[in-house]
Amino acid sequence: MRLSLNTPSSLWATLASLPLLHAASLQKVTADFYNPTNVGFYLYVPDTLAPNPPVLVTPHWCHGDALAVYNGSSFASLADAHGFIVIYPDSPNPADQCWDVSSPATLSHQPRAGTGGDSLGIVNMVAWTVKRYHADAGRVFVTGVSSGAMMTEVLLAAYPDVFAAGTAFAGVAFGCFAAPDGSADYWNSDCAGGLVTHSGAEWRAIVQAAYPGYSGWRPKVQVFHGTVDEVLNYTNLAQEVKEWSAVLGLCGTPSSVVENTPYPNWTKYVYGKDDWLEAYSAANVTHNIGNHEDVVMAWFDLACTTGECFRWGQGGPLGSSLRNSTAAF
Numbered sequence: 001m002r003l004s005l006n007t008p009s010s011l012w013a014t015l016a017s018l019p020l021l022h023a024a025s026l027q028k029v030t031a032d033f034y035n036p037t038n039v040g041f042y043l044y045v046p047d048t049l050a051p052n053p054p055v056l057v058t059p060h061w062c063h064g065d066a067l068a069v070y071n072g073s074s075f076a077s078l079a080d081a082h083g084f085i086v087i088y089p090d091s092p093n094p095a096d097q098c099w100d101v102s103s104p105a106t107l108s109h110q111p112r113a114g115t116g117g118d119s120l121g122i123v124n125m126v127a128w129t130v131k132r133y134h135a136d137a138g139r140v141f142v143t144g145v146s147s148g149a150m151m152t153e154v155l156l157a158a159y160p161d162v163f164a165a166g167t168a169f170a171g172v173a174f175g176c177f178a179a180p181d182g183s184a185d186y187w188n189s190d191c192a193g194g195l196v197t198h199s200g201a202e203w204r205a206i207v208q209a210a211y212p213g214y215s216g217w218r219p220k221v222q223v224f225h226g227t228v229d230e231v232l233n234y235t236n237l238a239q240e241v242k243e244w245s246a247v248l249g250l251c252g253t254p255s256s257v258v259e260n261t262p263y264p265n266w267t268k269y270v271y272g273k274d275d276w277l278e279a280y281s282a283a284n285v286t287h288n289i290g291n292h293e294d295v296v297m298a299w300f301d302l303a304c305t306t307g308e309c310f311r312w313g314q315g316g317p318l319g320s321s322l323r324n325s326t327a328a329f
């Protein structure tokens with residue numbers, strides 16, 4: 001049958017619901033797992049999974065939710081194409097739907113059934129997904145925009161044993177949003193305004209305090225920021241670079257600068273020689289910077305299904321003696 005623009009919308013709806021066109025859908029998981037703040041768990045499992053599939057976690061922005069990222073990004077159709085699983089966590093904070101990136105509970109590594117915050121709930125979703133779908137615990141990745149970017153950096157700092165890489169679009173350094181009184185869901189306007197600045201050594205100490213004694217392998221990091229970001233001041237990009245370069249033991253001066261990458265007027269800065277930290281300055285871009293699925297697909301090697309796909313413990317500046325995972329799924 002030939003469909004025209006005049007085709008009744010009820011027919012379009014029928015066609016869209018036919019299993020062959022798109023059988024997989026976003027599902028809400030209500031499994032019994034330890035979830036101290038009751039983060040909502042939405043999962044997309046494509047009909048055809050890659051063997052031992054990778055897992056992509058994509059926390060939403062403030063005033064967003066899991067459905068907004070599912071609908072507003074192409075990660076689900078990319079999962080259809082490449083066979084990976086997508087976790088869309090949903091913030092339990094009714095006030096503004098921001099992630100808790102301010103309380104000591106969320107800003108620290110916790111045992112799987114310990115105290116903990118939004119970050120532990122997300123980590124336990126990853127653990128549940130790895131078990132349920134025989135997913136690859138070495139290929140777990142996280143990316144988000146704004147509050148989702150802040151949560152991305154929280155997960156990389158507090159659970160470096162779980163995540164192999166992360167990409168943060170318009171976020172802030174780990175710990176920058178910490179509440180002076182330790183409260184959860186705190187909006188740190190000093191950090192947002194670009195007024196929280198530290199030396200690399202200070203930022204490194206903040207990250208190390210998230211998981212005291214951890215000396216293992218660390219995920220690789222990409223950070224992006226628009227120069228005219230009106231919500232989280234552009235100054236935060238430099239703080240993120242100071243933090244992650246210090247944590248990874250890299251020189252804070254870029255080893256390469258590439259203009260007009262990946263888009264016109266965006267500049268790519270690479271730190272160190274292992275390509276473990278990349279920062280992107282997006283000229284004239286506001287807080288509304290976007291998801292950039294193409295960028296994270298490449299950084300996480302998510303299209304890879306056979307052979308030497310990028311994974312936890314592979315490469316990096318910290319050396320092979322530090323590569324043992326402590327994650328126990």
Ligand SMILES: *[C@@H]1O[C@H](CO)[C@@H](O)[C@H](O)[C@H]1NC(C)=O
Binds near residue numbers: 071
């Ligand atoms: C889904 O996204 C489109 C634009 O990308 C928007 O017009 C629509 O309202 C969204 N629907 C939901 C349910 O979020």
Ligand SMILES: *[C@@H]1O[C@H](CO)[C@@H](O)[C@H](O)[C@H]1NC(C)=O
Binds near residue numbers: 193229233
């Ligand atoms: C970011 O902060 C700087 C320094 O306070 C300020 O000059 C600039 O206008 C701020 N940027 C935006 C987009 O608000």
Ligand SMILES: *[C@@H]1O[C@H](CO)[C@@H](O)[C@H](O)[C@H]1NC(C)=O
Binds near residue numbers: 264265
């Ligand atoms: C890049 O910047 C130049 C001027 O600085 C501007 O004219 C041009 O429109 C910008 N291109 C894009 C794609 O933003």
Ligand SMILES: *[C@@H]1O[C@H](CO)[C@@H](O)[C@H](O)[C@H]1NC(C)=O
Binds near residue numbers: 284
């Ligand atoms: C920056 O963006 C504003 C509005 O979005 C536009 O008017 C201006 O030409 C842009 N400037 C450059 C250098 O791209």
Ligand SMILES: *[C@@H]1O[C@H](CO)[C@@H](O)[C@H](O)[C@H]1NC(C)=O
Binds near residue numbers: 321322324
């Ligand atoms: C890593 O694991 C191997 C084999 O399980 C062990 O021999 C080695 O001591 C461990 N290395 C570290 C740094 O824990």
